[in-house]
Structures are given as C-alpha cells and as structure tokens.
Amino acid sequence: MQRSARSILERLVRIPSPTGGEQAVAEACASLCSDAGLDVVLEEVASGRPNVLARWKVGRGPHLLLTGHLDTVPVGEGWTRDPFGAEVGDGRLYGRGACDMKGGLAAMIGALLDLRRREEEPAGDVTLAAVVGEEEDSAGTRALVARGIHADRAVLAEPTAMRLVVSNRGLLNFRVIVKGVSAHASSPALGRNAVTAAARIALELELIGEELGRRRHPAFGPPSLTVGTIHGGTRPYVVPDRCEIEVDRRINPGETAEQVVVELETAIATARRRLPWLEAEVVAGPDYLAFEIPKDHDLVRSMSSAMAEAGVPRHISAWRAASDAGFLVHGAGIPCVLFGPGVRGAARQNTVEDGRGGSRRASGHRPGQHELPHRLRCVVLLRTAGGDRADNARAAAVGRARDGRAERDPHDHASTGKHPQLCGRLRRVARQASDGACCIRARGRRVLRRPHRLRGQRLLLHRPQPPGTYARNAERTV
Missing domain, CATH: 3.40.630.10 (Zn peptidases)
Structure with missing residues (x-):
C-alpha cells in the first residue's frame, strides 16, 4: 500500500x-x-x-x-x-x-x-x-x-x-543533601546548622560558576552552573538538621562528567574548611553529555x-x-x-x-x-x-x-542537554591535601574508561573527626 x-x-x-x-x-x-x-x-x-x-x-x-x-x-x-x-x-x-x-x-x-x-x-x-x-x-x-x-x-x-x-550542549543535575544536628534555637551551639552549611556550599559553587563564565565555546558561549533550589528546616526556632540544594550544570562539548564531579568535590571541601563537621551526600540526577x-x-x-x-x-x-x-x-x-x-x-x-x-x-x-x-x-x-x-x-x-510554504526558522531552542549512559563500578577517593582526610565514596559506577550512567548514584562526602571535635566546632561557629 x-x-x-x-x-x-x-x-x-x-x-x-x-x-x-x-x-x-x-x-x-x-x-x-x-x-x-x-x-x-x-x-x-x-x-x-x-x-x-x-x-x-x-x-x-x-x-x-x-x-x-x-x-x-x-x-x-x-x-x-x-x-x-x-x-x-x-x-x-x-x-x-x-x-x-x-x-x-x-x-x-x-x-x-x-x-x-x-x-x-x-x-x-x-x-x-x-x-x-x-x-x-x-x-x-x-x-x-x-x-x-x-x-x-x-x-x-x-x-x-x-x-x-x-x-x-549537555546537562548534569545533582542534589546535595547536607546533614547537621537538630537543637532548639535557644541553644544553637548544641546543634549543627545544615542550612548555613548548605549556604556555604552554594556560595562556593557560585564562585565556580563565575570561573566557568570565562571558558567560552565558539558556538555556545560559556558553560554554566546554577544552584536552582534550596530546602531546609522545619521551624524558625529549630536548628535545621537537614538541607538540600539542587544544582544544574550545563556542559559544552569537550567537558566531562568527571570534571563536574570534581567541581562539586572542590566546593564541599572548601566549605568544610570553615565547618569541619560538614557531611554532604551528593545524588546524581539527569545526565546527558x-x-x-x-x-x-x-x-x-x-x-x-x-x-x-x-x-x-x-x-x-x-x-x-x-x-x-x-x-x-x-x-x-x-x-x-x-x-x-x-x-x-x-x-x-x-x-x-x-x-x-x-x-x-x-x-x-x-x-x-x-x-x-x-x-x-x-x-x-x-x-x-x-x-x-x-x-x-x-x-x-x-x-x-508539501503544503505550500516553507517552515519558519527557529529563533531559539530550550537550553538543555544530554549525557550517555553510565555503567561499570565507580569507587573513587579524592583527598583534600590542605584539609586532612576528606574523601568521596560512590555507590555507583566508574566514569573514566567510557561513557557511563551517573543518574541515581549516591556519593557520600564526609570527613572523619576525632572525639570532641563536633562540640568544639559547634561552639566556634555559633
């Protein structure tokens, strides 16, 4: 037919x-x-x-x-x-x-x-x-x-x-989950404020985004990094023990998923210099190269x-x-x-x-x-x-x-992007030399050998602390 x-x-x-x-x-x-x-x-x-x-x-x-x-x-x-x-x-x-x-x-x-x-x-x-x-x-x-x-x-x-x-262009999204310790606002030194800790990470990511603005691609201009949402706390009189931020990273040709993960590591490690108790879990979202x-x-x-x-x-x-x-x-x-x-x-x-x-x-x-x-x-x-x-x-x-007339030219396209499937096991350890033992653990897949899927993986960032450190740091950051 x-x-x-x-x-x-x-x-x-x-x-x-x-x-x-x-x-x-x-x-x-x-x-x-x-x-x-x-x-x-x-x-x-x-x-x-x-x-x-x-x-x-x-x-x-x-x-x-x-x-x-x-x-x-x-x-x-x-x-x-x-x-x-x-x-x-x-x-x-x-x-x-x-x-x-x-x-x-x-x-x-x-x-x-x-x-x-x-x-x-x-x-x-x-x-x-x-x-x-x-x-x-x-x-x-x-x-x-x-x-x-x-x-x-x-x-x-x-x-x-x-x-x-x-x-x-490409796209990587991440959710950063910052964990603290709840306390009553009348005694904030007894807790660890997850919202202010997440805010420090967001500010460090903003600085990274400014640096990205200087890396121009001939067709797309510079890549971008945006902290799109922040959610934390339950009441104004309670020190929040949890806060989440969502990060959108637009990738230009030539950039890799590993580079973006390193950017997150850097921001969290830098924020940890001010808050050594900081613990952050990074969950990968949509991933397109x-x-x-x-x-x-x-x-x-x-x-x-x-x-x-x-x-x-x-x-x-x-x-x-x-x-x-x-x-x-x-x-x-x-x-x-x-x-x-x-x-x-x-x-x-x-x-x-x-x-x-x-x-x-x-x-x-x-x-x-x-x-x-x-x-x-x-x-x-x-x-x-x-x-x-x-x-x-x-x-x-x-x-x-055919139906008579030529189609209109496009004026613009939605800013989006995609990334290849991530597969294989990822177990990486990154150390911050100036900040002691700072490590990243990934329950997920290896990213170096060939394109892999990152979405849904959980990367737990933490810094082991000696006894008594949390209490001293809590008092110092009130």
Missing part, C-alpha cells in the same frame, strides 16, 4: 503515546515497517514499552541508523482542537507530538516506503530505531546503547526546522549534498536543546547529526517546563495548537550514506509531503 509521510503522521498522532504508554504507537510503527518488507523486532525496555527496530539489509556498508522517539509529553490544558485528531488547517497539522517528534519519524518511514515502492535500494544497510522514553530519561536510547547498537553513522530526526545540527562532530565530517558532507539535491537551504548550526545524540556519539561511537521537520518551540506550547529546558510559543498559534511545519520534507541519506559528493547529489533519496 502506498503511504505518504502525511498519512503516516496522521496515523501516529491519533495514537496517544505519553512517556510510559508507548505500546500502541510502537505496534503501529512496527506494522508500517513490516508491511514495507523490513525485518522488524520489538525490544522491550520495560513492560509494555518496546523499542522498534526495523532493518533493511542490502549486504554492504556504510550502515545508516535513522532514529527518533515515540513518546510525547502529556497533553496538558488549553487545547482548541482534538490533541489526537490530527486535524489539518492553515497549512498545519495539529496534534500532540506532531512536531516533537512524530513528524520526523513519519518522514523517515515514508522515505523507506517510497524507496520500496520504487524498487530501489539504499547505498548500505539501514536500521530504523523508534525508541521510548526520550521525554523523561531517554530509556529507549540508553537501552539501544547498552545492547550494543552498531552503525557507521546516524540521523536523529529532532525538529530542527530542516537545519543540520552538528552539536548540542554534549556532542560535536566536525563540519567537514563525511556525514555532514553527505547530508549537505542531499539537502542541496532536495532544494533545502544548507544551514549548519548548533543546538541548545535536548537530544539523544550524545548517547550515540559517546556511548556507541556512532557519528550523529540532528535533522528533521518542525520548529521545536511549536512542540512545547502550553506545556510546563520539563526540567531540560523552556518552551517558546510559535507565532501565529493559539494555546493548545501544535504545528507540523508548512512543508514536511525529510532528506534521508539512504542512497547517499558514505558516497562521494557527486554520487550524493545524484542518489539522494528524499521523502516529501
């Missing part, structure tokens, strides 16, 4: 697929690929949450990975159209996930089906991976990497407004040639928004670019900040309406992966679904 990218998109949008509920849309995607004669496998990431892997084997390389995510953010409020109606009006297709990123998946599937219909073959083996969980913790792509996904290059169909994105590939890479050249053949302006850019590319680049060693239809801002309308970046309302929209760009045209390097530039221009396979 002949299917256009638009008809595929309409079918996918009509299937609700919030993160955690991807089963039905995964089965629909698998059915589309199976009908086209592709070898299809469903790989469960969790119960009822399968990744879809569809392979077209032609027995030669290079091997191209086309990937995108099946899940969407929740519907939210304020819709003026059915979020699962896939209605078309004013040159736009409306529905939850139409932009981020069922539009990209539909274009890729449509291109594969179009090649099958024309009885043509790609230049090398092709794998389409439709994954779950990207909007929450990238569980699907993490699972792909953990299970040994292999390809020579990858195209991730994020809504880049048909711009070719060759780099994006930045990525960057050279503009003269073979994949970038091939994509540029295919874009020219399709009449798509050649715009190469960097992205501040979220993507799974860091997992593929650092975790699986697969060069990757981002390229797809849609403007990211259109996908975040009327939604709450998702923890990885903000939203920007696309002009011309009412709340609750979500745009598929006026022209859905995804250049898929099926015939061009690995060929020279002349061959690329002749052989680019293009999936098209």
Whole structure:
C-alpha cells in the first residue's frame, strides 16, 4: 500500500503515546515497517514499552541508523482542537507530538516506503530505531546503547526546522543533601546548622560558576552552573538538621562528567574548611553529555549534498536543546547529526517546563495548537550514506509531503542537554591535601574508561573527626 509521510503522521498522532504508554504507537510503527518488507523486532525496555527496530539489509556498508522517539509529553490544558485528531488547517497539522517528534519519524518511514515502492535500494544497510522514553530519561536510547547498537553513522530526526545540527550542549543535575544536628534555637551551639552549611556550599559553587563564565565555546558561549533550589528546616526556632540544594550544570562539548564531579568535590571541601563537621551526600540526577562532530565530517558532507539535491537551504548550526545524540556519539561511537521537520518551540506550547529546558510559543498559534511545519520534507541519506559528493547529489533519496510554504526558522531552542549512559563500578577517593582526610565514596559506577550512567548514584562526602571535635566546632561557629 502506498503511504505518504502525511498519512503516516496522521496515523501516529491519533495514537496517544505519553512517556510510559508507548505500546500502541510502537505496534503501529512496527506494522508500517513490516508491511514495507523490513525485518522488524520489538525490544522491550520495560513492560509494555518496546523499542522498534526495523532493518533493511542490502549486504554492504556504510550502515545508516535513522532514529527518533515515540513518546510525547502529556497533553496538558488549553487545547482548541482534538490533541489526537490530527486535524489539518492553515497549512498545519495539529496534534500532540506532531512536531516533537512524530513528524520526523513519519518522514523517515515514508522515505523507506517510497524507496520500496520504487524498487530501489539504499547505498548500505539501514536500521530504523523508534525508541521510548526520550521525554523523561531517554530509556529507549540508553537501552539501544547498552545492547550494543552498531552503525557507521546516524540521523536523529529532532525538529530542527530542516537545519543540520552538528552539536548540542549537555546537562548534569545533582542534589546535595547536607546533614547537621537538630537543637532548639535557644541553644544553637548544641546543634549543627545544615542550612548555613548548605549556604556555604552554594556560595562556593557560585564562585565556580563565575570561573566557568570565562571558558567560552565558539558556538555556545560559556558553560554554566546554577544552584536552582534550596530546602531546609522545619521551624524558625529549630536548628535545621537537614538541607538540600539542587544544582544544574550545563556542559559544552569537550567537558566531562568527571570534571563536574570534581567541581562539586572542590566546593564541599572548601566549605568544610570553615565547618569541619560538614557531611554532604551528593545524588546524581539527569545526565546527558554534549556532542560535536566536525563540519567537514563525511556525514555532514553527505547530508549537505542531499539537502542541496532536495532544494533545502544548507544551514549548519548548533543546538541548545535536548537530544539523544550524545548517547550515540559517546556511548556507541556512532557519528550523529540532528535533522528533521518542525520548529521545536511549536512542540512545547502550553506545556510546563520539563526540567531540560523552556518552551517558546510559535507565532501565529493559539494555546493548545501544535504545528507540523508548512512543508514536511525529510532528506534521508539512504542512497547517499558514505558516497562521494557527486554520487550524493545524484542518489539522494528524499521523502516529501508539501503544503505550500516553507517552515519558519527557529529563533531559539530550550537550553538543555544530554549525557550517555553510565555503567561499570565507580569507587573513587579524592583527598583534600590542605584539609586532612576528606574523601568521596560512590555507590555507583566508574566514569573514566567510557561513557557511563551517573543518574541515581549516591556519593557520600564526609570527613572523619576525632572525639570532641563536633562540640568544639559547634561552639566556634555559633
């Protein structure tokens, strides 16, 4: 059966697929690929949450990975159209996930089906991976990497407004839990104030953030470190015995998770010089590494040639928004670019900040309406992966679904980032020479040999104290 990218998109949008509920849309995607004669496998990431892997084997390389995510953010409020109606009006297709990123998946599937219909073959083996969980913790792509996904290059169909994105920032979040000793405020010397101790750590982190401001990246500017929240205490007349701060660290290409951990160690050790009793537990949160590939890479050249053949302006850019590319680049060693239809801002309308970046309302929209760009045209390097530039221009396979006008250029992207999966055991001991025995213990995984997952690990920072030290320090810091 002949299917256009638009008809595929309409079918996918009509299937609700919030993160955690991807089963039905995964089965629909698998059915589309199976009908086209592709070898299809469903790989469960969790119960009822399968990744879809569809392979077209032609027995030669290079091997191209086309990937995108099946899940969407929740519907939210304020819709003026059915979020699962896939209605078309004013040159736009409306529905939850139409932009981020069922539009990209539909274009890729449509291109594969179009090649099958024309009885043509790609230049090398092709794998389409439709994954779950990207909007929450990238569980699907993490699972792909953990299970040994292999390809020579990858195209991730994020809504880049048909711009070719060759780099994006990364993100690490941490929660620092400071523990003290409770006492009545009438006798504060009997306690250890966790709030003031956490405040000292926050001030040290602020100084580190100022130092980061002097390390500029040509595309992204300086990295950043932000203490976003602080929570502690129960009553004004009680010395608080617990305080938590949350730290957001935006990473530029070239920075590592280990560098960020050292920054935290340094801030805590410096605060401990004033408060030797200080005990802090660091819990890692979302973890995504930045990525960057050279503009003269073979994949970038091939994509540029295919874009020219399709009449798509050649715009190469960097992205501040979220993507799974860091997992593929650092975790699986697969060069990757981002390229797809849609403007990211259109996908975040009327939604709450998702923890990885903000939203920007696309002009011309009412709340609750979500745009598929006026022209859905995804250049898929099926015939061009690995060929020279002349061959690329002749052989680019293009999936098209036009609706009259070109899409808007993006103005900005949500400031987000991603990090590859952390695995292996981490047991590190860091000593502060000027402050005696200061150590960091991690119940988690090793970070030095290859990209690993950090999220959820607990790092207990403490300094052993001789008898009587706590009482003396408590009196000294009143």
